[in-house]
Amino acid sequence: MMRRLCACAGLWLAATFATANSATVPDHIFVNARVWTADAARPTADAFAVTDGRFVAVGTNEAVRALAGPSTTVVDLGGRRVVPGFIDTHWHLPARRSARLDNAGSVEVIQQRLVEYAKGLPAGSWVVGRGWMPTDFPDRTAHRRYLDAVFPDRPVVIRDRDGHQALANSRALALAGVTRDTADPADGRIERDANGEPTGLLKEGAAGLVSGLLPSLSAGDTYQLLLEELAAAVSFGLTSLTDATDVGLTENERAAVERAQAEGKLTVNYRAAVPFEVNTPPGQPARYAAMRDSTREQLLSYGFAKGMIDGTVDAKTAVMLEPYVGGGNGTPFLSQDDLNRTVAAYDRAGIQVALHAIGDGAIRMALDAYEHAARVNGPRDSRHRIEHVEVPSPADLPRFAKLGVIAATQAIFATPDTATLENYAPLVGPERAARAQPFSQFDAAGAVQAFGSDYPVYPMDPLLGIYTAVTRQTRDGEPEGGWYPQNRIGLETALLHYTRDAAYASFDETRTGTGTISAGKFADFAVLSRDILDGPPQQLLDTRVLLTVLRGRETWRSPEFDARPKP
Numbered sequence: 420m421m422r423r424l425c426a427c428a429g430l431w432l433a434a435t436f437a438t439a440n441s442a443t444v445p446d447h448i449f450v451n452a453r454v455w456t457a458d459a460a461r462p463t464a465d466a467f468a469v470t471d472g473r474f475v476a477v478g479t480n481e482a483v484r485a486l487a488g489p490s491t492t493v494v495d496l497g498g499r500r501v502v503p504g505f506i507d508t509h510w511h512l513p514a515r516r517s518a519r520l521d522n523a524g525s526v527e528v529i530q531q532r533l534v535e536y537a538k539g540l541p542a543g544s545w546v547v548g549r550g551w552m553p554t555d556f557p558d559r560t561a562h563r564r565y566l567d568a569v570f571p572d573r574p575v576v577i578r579d580r581d582g583h584q585a586l587a588n589s590r591a592l593a594l595a596g597v598t599r600d601t602a603d604p605a606d607g608r609i610e611r612d613a614n615g616e617p618t619g620l621l622k623e624g625a626a627g628l629v630s631g632l633l634p635s636l637s638a639g640d641t642y643q644l645l646l647e648e649l650a651a652a653v654s655f656g657l658t659s660l661t662d663a664t665d666v667g668l669t670e671n672e673r674a675a676v677e678r679a680q681a682e683g684k685l686t687v688n689y690r691a692a693v694p695f696e697v698n699t700p701p702g703q704p705a706r707y708a709a710m711r712d713s714t715r716e717q718l719l720s721y722g723f724a725k726g727m728i729d730g731t732v733d734a735k736t737a738v739m740l741e742p743y744v745g746g747g748n749g750t751p752f753l754s755q756d757d758l759n760r761t762v763a764a765y766d767r768a769g770i771q772v773a774l775h776a777i778g779d780g781a782i783r784m785a786l787d788a789y790e791h792a793a794r795v796n797g798p799r800d801s802r803h804r805i806e807h808v809e810v811p812s813p814a815d816l817p818r819f820a821k822l823g824v825i826a827a828t829q830a831i832f833a834t835p836d837t838a839t840l841e842n843y844a845p846l847v848g849p850e851r852a853a854r855a856q857p858f859s860q861f862d863a864a865g866a867v868q869a870f871g872s873d874y875p876v877y878p879m880d881p882l883l884g885i886y887t888a889v890t891r892q893t894r895d896g897e898p899e900g901g902w903y904p905q906n907r908i909g910l911e912t913a914l915l916h917y918t919r920d921a922a923y924a925s926f927d928e929t930r931t932g933t934g935t936i937s938a939g940k941f942a943d944f945a946v947l948s949r950d951i952l953d954g955p956p957q958q959l960l961d962t963r964v965l966l967t968v969l970r971g972r973e974t975w976r977s978p979e980f981d982a983r984p985k986p
């Protein structure tokens with residue numbers, strides 16, 4: 420009933436509010452704003468009213484002010500830009516704290532950051548880092564000698580930016596018992612030098628030989644880490660996070676999120692995955708569906724299964740239709756038969772599937788599996804997703820709209836940094852680089868595109884993602900004109916992918932009613948320091964979130980918010 424709206428002069432009201440309970444006055448009204456609603460029926464407004472965590476009216480200042488009663492708090496937003504709360508459809512709760520090695524650029528910087536970070540750790544404990552790229556190393560070749568030079572006795576393991584390869588030092592390899600005689604695991608590779616000695620570089624599943632030794636966080640530490648991550652998320656205007664970790668939440672993580680929810684400290688809609696299990700026991704997908712249904716109204720919900728088909732381009736483990744420049748190719752993590760059977764089993768139980776597929780070969784496998792499921796189970800509103808979906812074959816683009824498959828892209832992946840220009844692009848070659856991260860082509864093909872960050876691989880700041888989608892430049896404005904600028908999209912389109920379309924990808928446009936500022940939906944929104952819709956895209960880099968509201972509750976207020984201009 421909240422969905423039936425009446426279009427009164429200058430004002431859209433939720434029908435229940437307008438008619439059922441004339442005594443109800445809004446808890447809050449927000450006036451004097453520039454509201455971008457993401458709602459095609461009413462794209463802009465000056466003001467809105469909130470009652471019991473929902474928008475109950477969106478319209479002009481006069482019309483909304485007229486609703487105020489004696490108990491209503493009126494908030495003057497001083498002409499600030501308001502957008503729906505951002506929805507990150509691909510985010511991860513970090514498994515542990517680690518030294519950040521992003522944009523290091525050289526071995527020396529990696530060494531310095533690790534040494535600095537290790538100073539704060541108990542003596543002799545593991546030193547863990549993440550965020551390096553092959554281009555940080557001489558000849559683009561990571562080797563344990565660079566870590567041994569600064570940590571001869573202490574175990575060190577550092578993950579690359581994408582999390583698909585790790586570099587271990589000699590001490591870590593020794594603790595893991597990895598020697599020249601150790602066989603490669605089925606799902607990964609131990610890189611070796613000309614003499615057959617492990618170089619320390621461990622690809623895909625081989626990284627587990629070392630990372631399996633890392634002490635996991637205690638339940639209390641996990642809870643603290645979660646609260647820190649949530650505090651960061653709300654400061655970026657995020658109101659919904661989809662945790663895309665493929666095994667689902669660990670026991671500690673689940674306990675942490677549940678505790679945060681129970682204590683009123685869960686400040687986002689938190690959507691967690693269930694495992695995508697090949698040869699899943701009969702009845703298991705139905706149990707997952709029951710879990711989803713029982714959490715439907717909560718902030719913490721379970722709604723989808725996350726699987727992996729391939730790795731990454733940078734690690735040369737993404738599965739391409741044609742080999743990489745210079746040879747080599749990724750191997751799918753599972754066969755097409757296993758994929759088809761498993762996707763069909765989840766689809767039959769009504770569980771949304773999200774498959775990590777980056778190379779055009781892996782993307783085709785995912786589309787084939789979704790097509791197979793629709794064939795054997797009958798078409799339905801399944802909204803299956805492909806995560807990252809970086810280098811699709813042009814022939815496959817129309818299949819997204821045809822099959823109703825969502826392109827779950829990460830705009831910030833198109834950042835033309837050194838790693839992209841000197842490793843990624845040369846590996847795929849110019850023809851495929853020109854169709855990498857093709858945001859505009861997904862839109863032109865009629866696909867629903869939902870944005871995410873893949874945090875902690877990349878920063879979670881949605882404004883930075885939007886900047887990248889719109890410019891395809893680095894923060895320094897390089898290269899001039901943008902990297903393959905034909906794949907850029909407009910700013911409002913990028914905003915829709917982080918709000919309305921992301922809600923659709925999460926079945927949230929109806930479930931909790933998020934993604935747009937519309938009467939009847941949950942009052943999830945963000946107030947920005949600048950009007951990002953008026954001015955050059957470069958101002959996205961200087962724009963801050965002043966206020967974040969989830970279901971009518973303030974989750975973030977910047978000191979700057981109180982200093983906003985008032986009439």
Ligand SMILES: [Zn+2]
Pocket residue numbers: 509510511663873
């Ligand atoms: Zn991810």
